Amino acid sequence: MMPRPSIPFRSAASGVGGEIARRVGLAREPWPEDSRTPDWKLLIGELSALAEPVKRVVKAPSTRIALPRTRTPRTVILLPGFATHPVRMRYFARVLEGAGHAVKRWGQGFNWGVSSERFEAAELRLLDVCQRTGEPVVLVGWSLGGLFARELAKRNRDSVAKVITMGTPFSGSPRDNNAWRAYQLVAGHSVDSPPIEADVPAKPPVPTIALWSPRDGIVHHRAAAGRPGERDRAIALRCTHIGFSYAPESIAAVARELEAD
Known part of the structure; x- marks a missing residue:
């Protein structure tokens, strides 16, 4: 009887272990001294x-928002933040x-970071929606979703x-936030070397609005507001970073931008 081959199994195990070790190494990179991060x-x-879902049920009048009927209906694609699902x-x-x-x-489902496959799928989705509706689409991206949108x-x-970003770290250092280590662990690449070619701070060739908040605990507000020339306008809100996805003022701000030219 021929002996069972064991080398392939060991090689596979070694490969998995090596990948885990590589990602852990990325997550343990030292924090740059010049990085700007929100206060703890x-x-x-x-x-x-x-508590947001509970508040919406218990205190419906103060947490729900009803927008007036629009005179200029738009087609919108929402792009979720890092490690979040469209739900x-x-x-x-x-x-x-x-x-x-x-x-x-x-x-797509969860946004587990930038990859060439994930970006290509998002691009195909954009082109498909645009073709079916017969009009350009407004991209609304929350956090990492805003980088995809841009x-x-x-x-x-x-x-x-139009592009509307919400708490998106497109300006300054890619480490001007409290999430870059977790991102590198999950995505498997450095925030300095994304797997697609990108000039992140460069403004898209369409109207680009940046929503930011001084209460953002994940992304530094200057990284999300950007500099003149990196976006057309920056609008300050008073919500948390996670709150961009549900806060009445965030939704209302996006609705106003959908009405604007």
Whole structure:
């Protein structure tokens, strides 16, 4: 009887272990001394998002929002933040739909980071929605989703009417946030070396609006607001980073931008 081959199994195990070790190494990179990150008190404040579903049920009048019917219906694609699922923005979508806008998902599940495959799928989704509706689409990206939105607009100018980012770290250092280590662990690549070619701070060739908040506990507010020339306008809100996905003021701000030229 021939002996069982054991080397392939060991090689596979070694490969998995090596990949885990590589990702852990990425997550343990030293924090740059010149990086700007939100205060830890703001980070703790992000925990308030855990109570958001309960507040909406118990205190409906103060937490729900009803927008007036739009005179200019838009087609919108919502792009979720890092490690979040489109379901996290379902309430956001329902409110915009209630105002008369057509809201689409980005066509994928959880956003586990930038990859060439994930970006290509998002691009195909954009082109498909644009072709079926016969009009350019408004891209609304929360956090990492905003980086997808900006890069999609740069490559598909004729398919995008406007880009709206919410707490998106597109300006300054890619480490100007409290999430870059977790991102590198999950995504498997350095924030300095994304797997797609991108000039992150460069403004897309369409109207680009940056929503930011001084209460953001994940992304430094300057990284999300950007500098002149990196976006057309920056609008300050008073919500948490996670709150961008459900806060009434965030939804209302996006709705106003959908009405604007």
